[in-house]
Amino acid sequence: MEIKGKVLDQMTELLTQTGYLKDGTGLIEAFQQFIGNENFEERADPEAKWIDEPVLKYITQKFGK
Amino acid sequence: MTFSIVACDLEEPAWGVAVASKFPAVGAVVPWAQAGAGAVATQSFANTSFGPRGLALMGTGLSAQEALERLLEDDPDMELRQVGLVDAQGGSATFSGSDCFAWAGGVTGRGYAIQGNILANENVVPEMEMAFLNTKGNLPARLHAALLAGDRAGGDKRGHQSAAIYVAKPKAGYGGYLDRWLDYRVDDHEDPVPRLGQLLEMHDLYFGKSPEADEWRSKVKS
Numbered sequence: 579m580e581i582k583g584k585v586l587d588q589m590t591e592l593l594t595q596t597g598y599l600k601d602g603t604g605l606i607e608a609f610q611q612f613i614g615n616e617n618f619e620e621r622a623d624p625e626a627k628w629i630d631e632p633v634l635k636y637i638t639q640k641f642g643k
Numbered sequence: 644m645t646f647s648i649v650a651c652d653l654e655e656p657a658w659g660v661a662v663a664s665k666f667p668a669v670g671a672v673v674p675w676a677q678a679g680a681g682a683v684a685t686q687s688f689a690n691t692s693f694g695p696r697g698l699a700l701m702g703t704g705l706s707a708q709e710a711l712e713r714l715l716e717d718d719p720d721m722e723l724r725q726v727g728l729v730d731a732q733g734g735s736a737t738f739s740g741s742d743c744f745a746w747a748g749g750v751t752g753r754g755y756a757i758q759g760n761i762l763a764n765e766n767v768v769p770e771m772e773m774a775f776l777n778t779k780g781n782l783p784a785r786l787h788a789a790l791l792a793g794d795r796a797g798g799d800k801r802g803h804q805s806a807a808i809y810v811a812k813p814k815a816g817y818g819g820y821l822d823r824w825l826d827y828r829v830d831d832h833e834d835p836v837p838r839l840g841q842l843l844e845m846h847d848l849y850f851g852k853s854p855e856a857d858e859w860r861s862k863v864k865s
Contacts, residue, residue, distance in 0.1 A: 620849060620850050623859075623860060630851070630855070633848065
């Protein structure tokens with residue numbers, strides 16, 4: 579899924595909640611750190627602003643509030 | 644000690660083994676596979692040399708049946724052994740020695756061999772075959788479906804302990820360097836076959852590929 583609109587809002591919220599997105603950190607950098615720590619490099623591409631739908635569902639369920 | 648399925652999907656192409664047993668870490672003993680050569684399951688007082696030797700023989704172009712005959716002719720304890728093989732072209736062979744503990748036996752078809760010993764009943768192997776043939780999906784999914792069907796039909800009559808799946812596919816290993824596509828083991832668990840299924844789901848989550856992702860990446864790169 580392209581990371582824009584609702585998906586972008588979802589990712590921004592999730593990265594903020596988990597502490598990856600904070601003052602001085604860009605969204606892409608925060609997303610890269612998160613994906614690296616959670617080992618989802620094969621299923622998401624922060625530079626290309628892409629995340630596979632099953633992974634988005636999984637991380638939303640696991641890390642979302 | 645064990646029930647197993649050895650199978651290939653020549654379209655993928657991939658060769659693999661799924662196995663379960665009332666024995667610790669069965670995945671360290673029974674399954675062997677090599678892309679482009681075939682797959683072997685060696686069990687029942689397992690002669691583990693059958694794994695690498697069987698793959699080497701099939702790698703030279705021998706059929707599964709020819710490789711099986713070569714392996715057994717050198718083994719003074721062949722009547723204790725049980726072994727299943729599939730070769731590079733989908734040929735298959737299975738052998739259950741006359742001294743394997745009952746119930747023991749196997750079945751083969753194009754691209755698969757299913758065998759077991761110390762089984763709860765004679766339905767285990769046919770249930771596995773039916774599940775393998777009727778399940779849609781990739782080779783790992785079909786191997787696991789067969790294993791689960793055998794388990795639910797009674798499986799190893801002594802109970803449960805471990806299960807494993809090993810599937811080889813050219814350059815499908817992590818990073819694309821080797822052919823070890825899937826190599827999951829549940830080494831000691833009260834219900835290992837369903838747990839193995841959970842690990843396969845986890846594998847799909849981390850390493851699955853969606854056509855949409857490939858399309859997006861190529862669009863961004865072009």
